[in-house]
Amino acid sequence: DGGITQSPKYLFRKEGQNVTLSCEQNLNHDAMYWYRQDPGQGLRLIYYSQIVNDFQKGDIAEGYSVSREKKESFPLTVTSAQKNPTAFYLCASFNLRGSEAFFGQGTRLTVV
Amino acid sequence: QQQVKQSPQSLIVQKGGISIINCAYENTAFDYFPWYQQFPGKGPALLIAIRPDVSEKKEGRFTISFNKSAKQFSLHIMDSQPGDSATYFCAASNSGAGSYQLTFGKGTKLSVIP
Numbered sequence: 001d002g003g004i005t006q007s008p009k010y011l012f013r014k015e016g017q018n019v020t021l022s023c024e025q026n027l028n029h030d031a032m033y034w035y036r037q038d039p040g041q042g043l044r045l046i047y048y049s050q051i052v053n054d055f056q057k058g059d060i061a062e063g064y065s066v067s068r069e070k071k072e073s074f075p076l077t078v079t080s081a082q083k084n085p086t087a088f089y090l091c092a093s094f095n096l097r098g099s100e101a102f103f104g105q106g107t108r109l110t111v112v
Numbered sequence: 113q114q115q116v117k118q119s120p121q122s123l124i125v126q127k128g129g130i131s132i133i134n135c136a137y138e139n140t141a142f143d144y145f146p147w148y149q150q151f152p153g154k155g156p157a158l159l160i161a162i163r164p165d166v167s168e169k170k171e172g173r174f175t176i177s178f179n180k181s182a183k184q185f186s187l188h189i190m191d192s193q194p195g196d197s198a199t200y201f202c203a204a205s206n207s208g209a210g211s212y213q214l215t216f217g218k219g220t221k222l223s224v225i226p
Contacts, residue, residue: 004155006155031212033213033214035216040121040218040219041218042118042201042216042217042218042219043156043201043216045213048213050212058213090155090156092155094212094214100146100158100161101146101158101214102158103148103155103156103157104155105153105154105155106153106154106155108153
């Protein structure tokens with residue numbers, strides 16, 4: 001089955017700790033994206049990558065970092081510099097020859 | 113400024129009624145307008161999409177109406193069912209920009225009551 005897999009589904013972070021959210025796709029899509037979702041805020045773009053070893057900041061990149069070492073993988077690290085990390089994080093991939101974005105099932109991050 | 117403004121923020125409709133969600137955009141370079149449906153705790157999934165060369169697209173009970181001159185598009189859900197209760201996001205992108213970014217509205221939470 002082709003799709004996007006995010007893990008873990010739930011993640012708890014202590015104050016001052018870095019955590020990494022995983023996103024893997026087997027759709028052979030070139031572009032991958034990370035969004036943050038907060039109630040009433042819609043989906044806000046954190047980072048995106050259109051090609052291996054290259055990525056661009058989105059609208060709310062501060063406190064986050066990413067890597068794109070493989071086409072299939074686009075992990076997101078939430079660093080201690082992100083002051084309000086509690087949110088629902090969504091990874092998506094995009095076929096550059098089409099326009100549909102496919103989303104993973106999300107990771108809910110909570111600071112404890 | 114690439115913005116997509118969506119309204120209403122929440123909507124309650126009786127079963128069998130028509131649900132209407134509206135979006136307006138500013139960037140005239142946008143050329144792809146999808147609607148996504150999201151159930152609680154899940155990722156959004158593409159529902160229906162339209163390009164500006166047509167004014168309306170229908171798939172089952174779901175219809176997109178597009179008004180290029182007004183820079184507005186809307187989603188109509190006919191014969192709304194309790195299973196349609198979800199959050200709906202409109203979005204827009206400029207496929208000629210090379211960045212393939214989707215700009216999302218803030219979402220509409222639809223509740224269909226029996």
